Amino acid sequence: MARSERTSAFQLRPGERIAVGAGAGKLPIELVDALAASGHRPFVVLIEGEADAASTVLTGQDHWIMPLERIGELAARFRREGVTHLVMAGGVSRRPRLRSVRPSLGILHMAPRIVASLARGDDNLLRAIVRYYERLGITVVGAHQILPDLLAPPGVLTVRAPSARDRDDLKAAAIAARAIGALDIGQAAIAIGGRAVALEGIEGTDGLLQRTVELRSNGRIEGRAGGALVKCAKPAQELRVDLPTIGVGTVELAHAAGLAGIGVEADRSIVLDMGAVTARADELGLFVVGLVERDWTT
DSSP states (O other): OOGGGOOOSOOOOTTOOEEEEEOBSSHHHHHHHHHHHTTOOOEEEEETTTSOTTOHHHHTSSEEEEOGGGGGGHHHHHHHHTOOEEEEESBOOSOOOGGGOOOOHHHHHHHHHHHHHHTTOHHHHHHHHHHHHHHTTOEEEOHHHHOGGGBOOSEEOSSSOOOHHHHHHHHHHHHHHHHHHHTTSOSEEEEETTEEEEEOOTTHHHHHHHHHHHHHHTTTTTTOOOOEEEEOOOTTOOTTSOOOEEOHHHHHHHHHTTOSEEEEETTSSEETTHHHHHHHHHHHTOEEEEEOTHHHHO
């Protein structure tokens, strides 16, 4: 069944309302579509320059296209709209420019926590935002709580299964991904020949894969066939926001980088449009697998 035909498992009590903080990608659209199909009336905050403002799914609901620098106004907006719950979904490629932040009562309350977190990594920043809204009495929920079938199940999801050599790459990449996650640097790593060769930085997973294409083309990893991309939640991850995510584009970039497949942490990673992801991986001859802890500890 197509994702747009599914209804959300998430329910609100009478008088409650959920807001969707919409960043880049398809996830916010899927969430709003599912919530609306379940009879909810979400308030959608489209982050300017990130969310798909052309999407009639997003703009067909009560919405506000919000410049990041006006984030301090959200609390007042939420009160006016009767928001009791918040889900944040989609990518945000930049942070607010502090010198351009519009003064407001909300930003005076928010700023000390946010500024203190800016220098401590994305996960600390997201935790600070979650705590701020929870102090206002707003319940923060995860996208996977609304659409549980977004989560990657354990095991092989494709026709192709990883070989013993692939399993060595998956283990090496998972260990590396967990290590950089503990430092709040990134969620992904690539291993080839049983050792990590590239780690995700501020450029994100797409940038990591594109960098691997360049490494192959300039001879740094020439002659080393295969390899695996692994995405894992950070050890201290705030699981209601920013779970590791892959989609069809990730599969295509992994193929372009010459990799044999992709591993994601089972039950703690999102696969956008699972059917399309596995179908494209099968077409390209890649494996996709949901990893559990024993896959990188034994």
